[in-house]
Every structure is written in C-alpha cells, then in structure tokens.
Amino acid sequence: MSMIEENRAQASAALPGPSLAGVEDFLALLKPRVMSLVVITALTSFVAAPAGLHPVLAAVALLCIAVGAGASGALNMWWDADIDAVMSRTANRPVPAGRVTPGEALAFGMTLSVGSVLMLGLTANWLAAGLLAFTIFFYVVVYTMWLKRWTPQNIVIGGLAGAMPPMVAWAAATGTVGLESAVLVALIFMWTPPHFWALCLIKSDDYARAGVPMLTITAGPDETRRQILLYSIALAPLGVAPAFVGLGGPLYLAVAIVVGLEFLRRAVKVYRVREGDAARKAAGGLFGFSLIHLFALFFVLIAEKLVGIAPLTGPVPGWM
Amino acid sequence: MAMVEPHDEDKGLVLTEEQLRRRKARNVAIAVALFVLVVLFYLVTVFKMGGNVANRPL
CATH class of the missing domain: 1.20.120 (Four Helix Bundle (Hemerythrin (Met), subunit A))
Incomplete structure (x- = not known):
C-alpha cells in the first residue's frame, strides 16, 4: 500500500460515516412536547398583552420563541447524550441512539439559537431577544451543564428557563416586562x-x-x-x-x-x-x-x- | 455509526439506498426551511414598514 493510499485509509477510518439522520430525528431534537408547552404559554401573553404587535409579527415572534426553545432542547440533547444513553426514557433519543452525531446536534442547536434570537430582535424588539437569549443560556449552560449533575435543586432553579416564555412573549408584544x-x-x-x-x-x-x-x-x-x-x-x-x-x-x-x-x-x-x-x-x-x-x-x-x-x-x- | 463503504478509485464513496433517501429528505427539508425564511423576512419587512411607506416625504 502506498503512503497516499495509507493516509486515505486512515482518514476514512477517522471520519464518521455518511449521516443516517432523518428529518424526523432533527425534529425530535427540538423536543416537540416541551415546545408545545412553550407555544401555549407564550401565545397566552401575546393574546393577553395590551396593544402589542401586528398579528403577523406576533406569529413570527411566537415562531422565534418556539424555535429558541427547540434549539435549547437540541443543545441539551447534545450535552446530555451520555446520561440519556443509560436512561430507558431517553435512550432512543437521536444522539444516544446514534442516528444524529453530537456535532450535528451542536451545529443544529447553535444555528437555531442564534437565528431565533436575531429574528426575534428584528421582528419585535431587542429586550425580547435578550430575554430569549438569556432563557436559552440558562437552560443549556446553567441547568444542563451545571445544575443538573451537581445539585438536587437542579429542576427547581433550572425550571426558570421553562417558565420564561410568557415573559419573552410579553416583552415582544409590549416592549416591557x-x-x-x-x-x-x-x-x-x-x-x-x-x-x-x-x-x-x-x-x-x-x-x-x-x-x-x-x-x-x-x-x-x-x-x-x-x-x-x-x-x-x-x-x-x-x-x-x-x-x-x-x-x-x-x-x-x-x-x-x-x-x-x-x-x-x-x-x-x-x-x-x-x-x-x-x-x-x-x-x-x-x-x-x-x-x-x-x-x-x-x-x-x-x-x-x-x-x-x-x-x-x-x-x-x-x-x- | 454507519460504516464507510470501501473506496472505489472511480466511484469514490458509494452511499446505500437508505443513506441516499435520508440525504434527499434532509436536502428537501433545508430547501423548505430556506424558503420559509425568505417568506418570513418578506412579511416582517412589509409589516414593520406598515403605513410608513405611504407617509414618507416625496
């Protein structure tokens, strides 16, 4: 075997194979059931807030909040793949099951996070975008990376991230909290x-x-x-x-x-x-x-x- | 993890039917997402401008 062929064989062995991820796997990374809760709570703020955005802009803002929540779910699954793999409830999630590589989940989550925050800022206002960015940061970094593996109060403090969508939506609709x-x-x-x-x-x-x-x-x-x-x-x-x-x-x-x-x-x-x-x-x-x-x-x-x-x-x- | 198929000097990496089907589905999903994004930017631009277009100094 020539040196070129040897190098090529080594490179092939080091690379992951062609992705087997289906569209449904990327949708699963967004945690659709959690997203439904986010949509209903944020929608409540849009409906209940005085004055507010044009309905079309409110719908786009709601989509941004839902996608931001989904993005934090994808980043959570990227970081927690080792935990998910040994729990019966989560073992079949796309990353631990091997259908989506950790790199794909990270790229997907980061892209949607940045995209949803910027889009919300352009559509509504930067207070709402900042609150959405804080929510994603709190869920991924404070809860997933830090609290979850460290303290039994993990879901008490981390629960703030799941509670924030009505405030993000209220800020989007009214410009204030x-x-x-x-x-x-x-x-x-x-x-x-x-x-x-x-x-x-x-x-x-x-x-x-x-x-x-x-x-x-x-x-x-x-x-x-x-x-x-x-x-x-x-x-x-x-x-x-x-x-x-x-x-x-x-x-x-x-x-x-x-x-x-x-x-x-x-x-x-x-x-x-x-x-x-x-x-x-x-x-x-x-x-x-x-x-x-x-x-x-x-x-x-x-x-x-x-x-x-x-x-x-x-x-x-x-x-x- | 999917195995990389043996290389053929002429054909390169040969994907299985399943890998081809899933790649096509991902490509279609990305195309749809990009189209939706274009529509969203268009709608946001129009509705943010609102009546200001008509009120601008000529």
Whole structure:
C-alpha cells in the first residue's frame, strides 16, 4: 500500500460515516412536547398583552420563541447524550441512539439559537431577544451543564428557563416586562418541581443509573413527597393570581380554583400513599394531571380573551 | 455509526439506498426551511414598514 493510499485509509477510518439522520430525528431534537408547552404559554401573553404587535409579527415572534426553545432542547440533547444513553426514557433519543452525531446536534442547536434570537430582535424588539437569549443560556449552560449533575435543586432553579416564555412573549408584544408576565412566570416556576418530582418518583432507578442527583435519590422518596406537597401548597395561590392582576376573568378564577384543588388533592395522595403500586399510581396520576392543570389554566386565559370575557381587575398600575 | 463503504478509485464513496433517501429528505427539508425564511423576512419587512411607506416625504 502506498503512503497516499495509507493516509486515505486512515482518514476514512477517522471520519464518521455518511449521516443516517432523518428529518424526523432533527425534529425530535427540538423536543416537540416541551415546545408545545412553550407555544401555549407564550401565545397566552401575546393574546393577553395590551396593544402589542401586528398579528403577523406576533406569529413570527411566537415562531422565534418556539424555535429558541427547540434549539435549547437540541443543545441539551447534545450535552446530555451520555446520561440519556443509560436512561430507558431517553435512550432512543437521536444522539444516544446514534442516528444524529453530537456535532450535528451542536451545529443544529447553535444555528437555531442564534437565528431565533436575531429574528426575534428584528421582528419585535431587542429586550425580547435578550430575554430569549438569556432563557436559552440558562437552560443549556446553567441547568444542563451545571445544575443538573451537581445539585438536587437542579429542576427547581433550572425550571426558570421553562417558565420564561410568557415573559419573552410579553416583552415582544409590549416592549416591557409587566407584572402580569411575572405572575405567569412564577406560576410555571412553582408548578415545575411537583410536576418533575412526580415523574422522578416513578423513574427514580433511571436517574440513579445515570448518576443524576435528583431529590428522590439524594433525599429519598419520602422527603420528595414532602417537597411535592409544599410546592403544591405554594402553587395554589399562584394559580388564581392571574385573576387579580388584570389577566383572568370569572371563568378563569373558577377553573383555577377547581384544578388547583384537584392538584392539591393529588399531591396529598402522593404524600400519604407511599408503598407499592398504589404509590406509583398516585405519582403517575399527579404527573399526568399536572400537564392538564397547566394547559387548562393557559387555555382558559386565551379563551376568555377570544370570546371577550373581561378580566376581574384592571392592570396593576405603576409596575415597570 | 454507519460504516464507510470501501473506496472505489472511480466511484469514490458509494452511499446505500437508505443513506441516499435520508440525504434527499434532509436536502428537501433545508430547501423548505430556506424558503420559509425568505417568506418570513418578506412579511416582517412589509409589516414593520406598515403605513410608513405611504407617509414618507416625496
């Protein structure tokens, strides 16, 4: 074998083979289910915000926020491929399954991150673009790279990233950060720990195998149940708060009270039922209902605006 | 990880049917994304200008 042929053979061996990634793999990198939550919460701000953008510009801005959220999901999957590979829930994700190379996921995530932030800045304003950039940075660097593998408070603090979309959208629509959007952020922020820890109670083995210091592993299931109950109690008043800052009307208040009480009832059940299948069922029930709870609250806020039900109170004056 | 097919001096790297199909799908997706981006920039430009086009000094 000549030296040229030898070098070529070595180069071929060092290169990854032709990509087997399909379009659906790149869509999976965007975490579509998380993206749907981002879309509904951001859409609520666009619908509820006073004055605001032209509907076409608002739609483009909403797309930017959704793509920014998807981009941070792709970067999360790039960094966490080693963890995802050993967890049953995530082992079939595109990177650990080998369908997308880490380099492809990184390039895809970075391109969409930069593109979505710049596009939002051009479409709406640079405050919104800055908040979107902060959200992506917080999710990828602060949560994924730092908190997730370091502290059991990972999803408490990291939950801020998932809670930010209503504020980004509010800033895009109004050019400022209102108390209304802060209340929505606080609502999602307080909702995240009981939602996620309920899942952890079911998938604790997965996280233990991956070495992720979730609360169920570091403090045990009983302490996790206590924390779920405490956060659920704190969540209850935040669920009805939008009705008192000029966002929600009487229908919202009624729905918020009903789903808030049901959330609390399920959290108490998780706290009390600690053994066997019944305990798993209670945790699974809380996890499933938490999704219904959040979607219901934001759907009602949108529906009230669309059918013209007035908020119970006017906007809070003099806040930012 | 996909294996690199043996080189043929004349043909170079030969892709399998599946690799060709997926590459074509990715190319189509990139083309669609670029087209959507063009439409978005057009719409954003038009709606940002709004009525200012009519109001400009002539």
